[in-house]
Amino acid sequence: MxxxxxxxxxxxxxxxxxxxxxxxxxxxxxxxxxxxxxxxxxxxxxxxxxxxxxxxxxxxxxxxxxxxxxxxxxxxxxxxxxxxxxxxxxxxxxxxxxxxxxxxxxxxxxxxxxxxxxxxxxxxxxxxxxxxxxxxxxxxxxxxxxxxxxxxxxxxxxxxxYTRECLKIYKIIRKSIVDEALYHLGVESLTFQQVQKMDWEALEVKIKHWLNAVKMGVKTLFYGERILCDHVFAVSDKIRESCFTEISKEGALALFGFPENVAKCKKSPEKMFRILDMYEAISDLWAEIESIFGFESTSIVRSTAVNSLVRLGEAVRTMLTDFEMAIQKDSSKSVVPGGGIHPLTRYVMNYISFLADYSGSLSDIVADWPLAIPSPLPESFFGSPDNEESISSPISVRLAWLILVMLCKLDGKAALYKDVSLSYLFLANNLQYVVGKVRQSYLKFLLGDEWVTRHEKKVKQYAANYERMGWSKVIASLPENPTAEIPLDRVKDHFRKFNLAFEEAYTKQTSWVIPDPKLRDDVKISLARRIVPLYKEFFEMYGGVQMRKEMWVESLVRYTPDDLGNYWSDLFYGGGSSGGSVSSSSSRGGRSR
Structure with missing residues (x-):
């Protein structure tokens, strides 16, 4: 010794x-x-x-x-x-x-x-x-x-x-490093009152900083600190727990307490996505949070993170309810010129398609939150009853319901148009926009192909109703059998009625619009198939070359079958046709449009 x-x-x-x-x-x-x-x-x-x-x-x-x-x-x-x-x-x-x-x-x-x-x-x-x-x-x-x-x-x-002397040095130095790192990441210990007083623009900047800070904080800062502490003080579980808790607890509470304060502030739909970002961040990092702060003495850190998660989820539920109420309470009486896409349709579908990107987090949030529907859903709400399993997730039901609420609101807005055919065109345009948004976003996977197919059929029904109501007078102006022999007076009368009906329909509809190129082409093709063959047969029978010697032909037969196609090419762009309105002096010679 x-x-x-x-x-x-x-x-x-x-x-x-x-x-x-x-x-x-x-x-x-x-x-x-x-x-x-x-x-x-x-x-x-x-x-x-x-x-x-x-x-x-x-x-x-x-x-x-x-x-x-x-x-x-x-x-x-x-x-x-x-x-x-x-x-x-x-x-x-x-x-x-x-x-x-x-x-x-x-x-x-x-x-x-x-x-x-x-x-x-x-x-x-x-x-x-x-x-x-x-x-x-x-x-x-x-x-x-x-x-x-x-x-x-x-x-x-x-x-x-000499444990106390060793820990004193370690805690002072390492805590200063953690606090400095959190400061540079923008983490502040803010009270609810401080957060509540911020305007949304300033608060959104804080949230963006927090989203970066929480990822860096958990995956790097606190994770690395825990590794170092566990290694240096591996000799004693009690010592390393005490050491890590004192170094990290204060900063971690400031980090994980911020979302709860944000969630308790005044809620509005435009804040939804930042709230979801924070919910998603904590949810994605939860396994690491639970592991890093697994000590009994850091249980308050885990509790703070859980409380923030709960509060954020509650805020999302409130905002979803407010969003639905905002759709139902929309009372604007103005009509969209030409039957185009209504601002409500654009806003709601853009909002819902963004929500679909958060389907994982939203599924957790609405899992135990039943949808309160005032009446039974229509059979076409999702699709065929046989497809219930694939579309029965709570978030799918919730988003489909929001779309249905908006579509019902659009039905009311369609009634504001004085022209019934324009009402149907408005419904076709807006439902086509809805279907397009669903197809282009994650909504397609949430709502399913059956939902898309059903609503595409509805678009075609609206378009067909528009054609029937908007062009019925034009079709009715022609004889049922255009090649049958009829008296000359009736022939002249049919041409007069056709000219009047066509010019009236065309002039009125040059300001109408179909924004979707495919739907626009489909409607033009459908109109051509319904009207041109009838008119062509009648024209060739009574207005063709063999009838040119008749004086009345020049004044009454204003359009060739090809002219009709040229006129239709101008339709549905809004703001009038590229060649102006039809003229009573138009000749039946080749029209350039």
Whole structure:
């Protein structure tokens, strides 16, 4: 035991900064025992401290005459050694700050550690392990070495009963690093009153910063800090828990408490997507949050994150209800010129298609929130009853219901048009827009092909009703059998009625619009198939070449079958035709339009 004390005394005295030429006691201005040139001696130093501790334990239980003096001597040496290790611990933490940042440390968990947990283990390092060490990038190798040095010193100080001194240094330095990192990420400890007073633009900026901060905070900052803390204080579960909690708790509460304060603020539909972003962020990170803050002493951090998640979900439910009410309460009486897409249709469908992108989070939020429908859904709400399984998810039902509420509102707005045919064109245009939005977004997968097919059929029905109502007089102006022989007076009468009906329908509809190119082409083709063949047969029978000698032909037969197609090519763009309205002086010669 005396030999252990003497060996320890040689090394401890040599590295006692008070007895060296350097009289500056600043932690950062001492030659490091753990620097490259001294590392072999650092191993001997820690071994000597271990031997000194054994000697003290022996002397404390041995009551021989000289034991007391040796024990006092050993205790004095141990105090000197601990002061040295305390300053080495501080210096390693400070000088290796760049290599011990959470981002660097968080990468170590994916690599099997080839470093040693204490200096004594280096003596048994095999050649293969040294080769493995050489294959590690230099930055990571420095980081791992610093972590192992810290662990070795912490083990020695804790074993010697100097836990409080070791933890004090560690907590001060590492907490300042965590707090500084959170500050640079834009995390602030804001009260509800402070959040509530912000206008939406300023609050949205805070939310954007938070979305970046929570990802970096969980995946890098707190994760890396937990790894470092677990490694350095692996000797004691209680110590590493206490240490990590004190370092991270305050910052984590500020980070995870912010969404709850936002969720409690005044709600409006335009805030929905930022609220969902925050909900999604916490939900996606929950497994890591639960793991990193798994200690009993950090349970308040987990509770804060859960409370924020719950509050955000409640806010989303409220905003969905408000959104539905806003659709139902829309009381605008203005009609869209030409039967085009109503602003309500654009707003609602853009909103719902964005909601579909959050279907995962929304499914969780509405899972136990039954939809209160005032009356049974129509059979065509989703599609055939046989397809119930694929479209029965709560979020699918919820979004389909919102679309149905809007479509019912559009039915009322269609009635504002004085022309019934324009009402049907308006309904066809708006439902086509709805179907297009569903097809182009994730709504297609939520609502299903059957829903799309049913509503496409409805578009065709509206278009057919428009054609029937808008062009019925034109069709009725022609004889049922256009090739049958009829008196000349009736022939003239049919041409007069056709001219009048066609010009009236055309002139009125040049300002009408079909924004969707496919629907526009389908309607034109359908009109052509219904009218042109009838007119062509009648024209060839009574207005063709063989009738040119008749004087009345020039004045009454104004259009060739080809002219009709040319006129229709101008329709449904809105704002009048490119060639102006039809003219009573138009000749039946080839019309250029």
């Amino acid at each position: 005396e030999e252990n004390i003497e060996v320890a005394e040689l090394l401890i005295t040599k590295w006692d900064f008070h007895s060296s030429n350097n009289n500056n006691s600043s932690y950062c201005n001492i030659d490091s025992l753990f620097s490259g040139d001294s590392r072999d001696e650092a191993k001997q130093y820690l071994t000597a401290v271990k031997g000194l501790q054994k000697a003290m334990q022996y002397l404390a239980s041995n009551h021989s005459g000289n034991s007391h003096n040796n024990l006092v001597r050993a205790q004095t040496l141990m105090q000197t050694a601990m002061k040295r290790l305390e300053k080495e611990f501080y210096q390693i933490l400070k000088s290796n700050r760049a290599y011990l940042d959470p981002e660097s440390v968080s990468t170590h968990s994916s690599r099997p550690s080839v470093s040693r947990s204490s200096f004594s283990d280096f003596e048994d390092e095999s050649e293969n392990e040294r080769d493995d060490n050489d294959n590690i990038p230099e930055v990571e190798r420095i980081s791992l070495a610093a972590m192992d040095d810290l662990k070795a010193i912490a083990d020695a100080m804790i074993s010697a009963g």
